[in-house]
Amino acid sequence: MFTIDAHLDLSMNALEWNRDLTLTVEQINQREREMGMNDKPDRGNATVSLPALREAEIGLVVATQIARYVAPGNPLPGWHSPEQAWAQTQGQLAWYRAMEDKGEMVQINNLASLEEHVTRWQDGTESGKKPVGYILSLEGADSIVNLSYLEKSYQAGLRALGPAHYGPGRYAPGTDASGPLGPKGRDLLREMERLSIILDATHLCDESFWEALDHFNGPVWASHNNCRALVNHNRQFSDEQIKALIDRGAVIGGALDAWMMVPGWTKGVSLPREMNCDLEKVVDHLDHICQLAGNADHIGIGTDLDGAYGREQSPYDLETIADISRIPGMLQKRGYSSEDIQQVMHGNWLRFLRDAWG
Ligand SMILES: [Zn+2]
Numbered sequence: 001m002f003t004i005d006a007h008l009d010l011s012m013n014a015l016e017w018n019r020d021l022t023l024t025v026e027q028i029n030q031r032e033r034e035m036g037m038n039d040k041p042d043r044g045n046a047t048v049s050l051p052a053l054r055e056a057e058i059g060l061v062v063a064t065q066i067a068r069y070v071a072p073g074n075p076l077p078g079w080h081s082p083e084q085a086w087a088q089t090q091g092q093l094a095w096y097r098a099m100e101d102k103g104e105m106v107q108i109n110n111l112a113s114l115e116e117h118v119t120r121w122q123d124g125t126e127s128g129k130k131p132v133g134y135i136l137s138l139e140g141a142d143s144i145v146n147l148s149y150l151e152k153s154y155q156a157g158l159r160a161l162g163p164a165h166y167g168p169g170r171y172a173p174g175t176d177a178s179g180p181l182g183p184k185g186r187d188l189l190r191e192m193e194r195l196s197i198i199l200d201a202t203h204l205c206d207e208s209f210w211e212a213l214d215h216f217n218g219p220v221w222a223s224h225n226n227c228r229a230l231v232n233h234n235r236q237f238s239d240e241q242i243k244a245l246i247d248r249g250a251v252i253g254g255a256l257d258a259w260m261m262v263p264g265w266t267k268g269v270s271l272p273r274e275m276n277c278d279l280e281k282v283v284d285h286l287d288h289i290c291q292l293a294g295n296a297d298h299i300g301i302g303t304d305l306d307g308a309y310g311r312e313q314s315p316y317d318l319e320t321i322a323d324i325s326r327i328p329g330m331l332q333k334r335g336y337s338s339e340d341i342q343q344v345m346h347g348n349w350l351r352f353l354r355d356a357w358g
Contacts, residue, residue, distance in 0.1 A: 001328055002121050004349040006062040006253040006302035007224035008048060011092035013306050021049045022104055025320045041268065045310025048321045050104050053132050056322040059121035060108065062160060062223055063134040065089035069142035069170055076167045085143035093156055096134060106131040109157045111357040118350065137200060140165030147191045154195045161192055162200035164208065174203040175235045181211045189216045198356055201245065206234065213244055219356040220248050224255040224302035226285040231263050239292055246293045251348045253302020254282040258313045272316035279315040279323065283330045296340040300349045
């Protein structure tokens with residue numbers, strides 16, 4: 001089934017993990033194992049590559065640019081100036097462009113390119129390798145040196161932005177941080193609204209989340225976010241936040257980062273099988289949102305697979321991202337209609353994009 005994944009850090013994997021995503025997942029992992037690479041905990045544990053996306057008919061993804069700025073004393077990994085962070089995101093953009101030149105990917109940035117692309121993937125008459133469509137999104141706004149850089153990014157295709165990531169941000173405090181957006185964050189939202197850039201509410205800390213919803217009048221989604229009712233941590237949304245997003249017409253993407261799927265996970269210690277973290281757990285989160293909404297119109301897939309973690313922190317029954325093609329069967333077993341299942345796998349994101357870009 002044609003599937004949309006609303007959150008993948010593809011270019012981060014290409015540039016920071018040195019992964020050639022045109023290879024199979026097995027080839028990527030084999031090379032990392034043969035080289036004995038151990039610079040990152042997820043070496044040899046990749047689950048995402050372009051052939052794996054095609055295998056599962058994941059024909060459209062929201063793909064990120066991501067680079068954090070860290071002030072002195074901030075222990076998180078990141079760049080020491082916003083200009084360096086900007087340059088990193090431009091390298092990431094250059095990789096997406098090179099994938100376009102190679103026929104591996106294609107940028108989707110307006111209604112016409114969206115409709116043409118979806119038809120290409122759905123009508124089934126084209127044989128051979130189809131390019132994976134990508135909608136460019138920025139995860140964390142630290143690299144926007146000043147607001148004039150947002151327009152540059154828009155010209156390069158940026159269509160969604162999450163102001164925050166982990167920790168204190170230049171425009172908004174994110175996961176594990178706290179506090180308001182402040183004037184800088186609100187100016188960013190105003191400029192996003194002018195440019196019709198989608199607000200990604202994922203990673204905003206609670207106070208900034210509510211402030212952002214109050215101040216931003218454009219379209220809002222949450223590309224990769226699970227439920228606090230099931231895994232009690234500020235990274236996940238409370239039921240109150242989910243209901244507010246539903247009222248705004250948002251779609252929320254279920255994420256496959258194991259610590260966000262099952263309670264009690266200790267990073268670097270817990271293992272998926274001993275924590276009983278299988279793919280069904282994301283369906284629990286998706287189903288919880290549907291119970292709050294009273295329908296299946298506000299959920300989608302936003303895996304975040306290979307988002308600085310690999311199989312050691314993913315569902316144990318997932319070998320590659322292609323395994324998300326088992327989610328429709330899981331939804332069916334829980335009584336979801338075939339119409340609802342199509343909405344979850346692509347229809348809700350498409351409706352959202354058509355409204356935003358129409
Ligand atoms: Zn994230």
